Amino acid sequence: MxxxxxxxxxxxxxxxxxxxxxxxxxxxxxxxxxxxxxxxxxxxxxxxxxxxxxxxxxxxxxxxxxxxxxxPMSSIVIHSWTGKRLAEFGGPSGMEPxxxxxxxxxxxxxxxxxxxxxxxxxxxxxxxxxxxxxxxxxxxxxxxxxxxxxxxxxxxxxxxxxxxxxxxxxxxxxxxxPRYTGLLGFGGWSTGTNLPSTGDAMYMMFGKRAFFGYQVFDDGRCGWFANLPHPQPMSWAQANRTSPQEWMRQLVEAFADDRMPVLDILRASEESEFVAIGGMEDxxxxxxxxxxxxxxxxxxxxxxxxxxxxxxxxxxxxxxxxxxxxxxxxxxxxxxxxxxxxxxxxxxxxxxxxxxxxxxAAGPVARVLRDALLPTAMKLLAKPEKMAWQFDHRIDWAARVTA
CATH class of the missing domain: 3.50.50.60 (FAD/NAD(P)-binding domain)
Structure with a gap:
């Protein structure tokens, strides 16, 4: 050998x-x-x-x-665009966040x-x-x-x-x-939102036109991300040819009808911390x-x-x-x-x-169907044991690998 x-x-x-x-x-x-x-x-x-x-x-x-x-991020709380709480996903018992x-x-x-x-x-x-x-x-x-x-x-x-x-x-x-998923990714940090801390929970929302996630930490900082449907793929370089101000305008427009504090977070976002990731791919x-x-x-x-x-x-x-x-x-x-x-x-x-x-990335018709089915689907999925197979994976370094 x-x-x-x-x-x-x-x-x-x-x-x-x-x-x-x-x-x-x-x-x-x-x-x-x-x-x-x-x-x-x-x-x-x-x-x-x-x-x-x-x-x-x-x-x-x-x-x-x-x-x-x-x-730390110990749980994910899912909301609809109306502000309705759909589910909370916590990690399996005994695992660190x-x-x-x-x-x-x-x-x-x-x-x-x-x-x-x-x-x-x-x-x-x-x-x-x-x-x-x-x-x-x-x-x-x-x-x-x-x-x-x-x-x-x-x-x-x-x-x-x-x-x-x-x-x-x-x-x-x-x-x-790579396959384009139909979504562009953005992220950033906001200060001065005056939102209460979400503790160790990340809040996520299926908006009418886009998806948003945020976590408010005890020191007042708010980390956020957004997934914006877009018909054409866009590289990191292409996305960054558009100014942060223009992207922010488009994000504010996309979330204008949503009944969550997204606009407060976006408007308090620091331009120096804004990130345009480009097309999300797999x-x-x-x-x-x-x-x-x-x-x-x-x-x-x-x-x-x-x-x-x-x-x-x-x-x-x-x-x-x-x-x-x-x-x-x-x-x-x-x-x-x-x-x-x-x-x-x-x-x-x-x-x-x-x-x-x-x-x-659901379109107008698919979004209506999604919003109708999400509450039931989330009740079925929001169980720690459903996600355990992802989180409890361990590698036994001491064990010998055989052919």
């Missing part, structure tokens, strides 16, 4: 640093290659880290850096922790191609080529380069592209996660829309599970075991989020 000793991790976002730290714990030297010329500290809005994500990070001793920046974090803060925390552990990061390394070394039927390693003309070699290459992964197209040139199924000594992790393999609340947590789970498999098995057997352990779970969560997106 040939043990994997070195790894190239392409992508320095969320999955990349976690994968590198997990590989290091497994005794594998990992080096991160990031396309950005510097740290990507200002990209992304708010997200949640679920108990299963914290548990995965705990395996590699990285959970405390997230707890230090995350704000989810943590609400801003993606830039999460990025800085994980990046800093990886650096503290001595993991090397090279910036300005945009992958353009990769090839196997050695025999085509029994490759001995991988060589990656970057846009700046440099190359790097290692025993394996791990694609942690996000929903528009280059590694994914290297593995499978016919790999599916990929229902990536047929090929691996080829030879190349493999995918995080959004490159299983991109779920933000509606799942599980994107970062699933990335952490997969990164840790992949390192565990590489610790115990030769590369190609390890990749097969990793996919077997992960695929069913992540695709089930992606499908559940897609159903949520369809409710958020």
């Amino acid at each position: 040939t043990k994997v000793k070195t790894a190239l991790v392409v992508g320095g976002g969320i999955a990349g640093p976690v994968a590198a730290m997990a590989l290091q714990q497994a005794g594998i030297e990992a080096r991160l290659y990031e396309a950005y010329g510097s740290t990507a500290e200002n990209v992304g809005g708010g997200l949640s880290i679920a108990p299963n994500g914290l548990a995965a990070l705990q395996v590699i001793g990285a959970d405390e850096v997230v707890r230090a920046i995350g704000l 989810q943590r609400f974090v801003m993606r830039p803060d999460l990025y800085r925390a994980l990046y800093g922790e990886a650096a503290r552990r001595g993991i090397a990061v090279e910036h300005g390394k945009r992958l353009v191609s990769a090839e196997h070394l050695g025999s085509p039927t029994a490759p001995s390693g991988v060589r990656a080529h970057f846009a700046d003309g440099t190359a790097a070699e290692a025993d394996v290459l791990i694609g942690a380069d996000g929903i528009r992964s280059t590694v994914r197209t290297v593995i499978d040139p016919s790999a599916p592209q 990929i229902p199924r990536v047929p090929h996660w691996r080829r030879g000594r190349m493999v995918l992790v995080g959004d490159a393999a299983h991109a779920t829309s933000p509606s799942s609340g599980q994107g970062a947590s699933l990335a952490a789970e997969s990164a840790v599970q992949l390192a565990r498999c590489l610790r115990d098995l030769p590369a190609e057997q390890a990749f097969a075991a990793y996919e077997r352990l992960r695929r069913e779970r992540v695709e089930r969560i992606i499908a559940a989020a897609a159903r949520t997106n369809s409710d958020k």
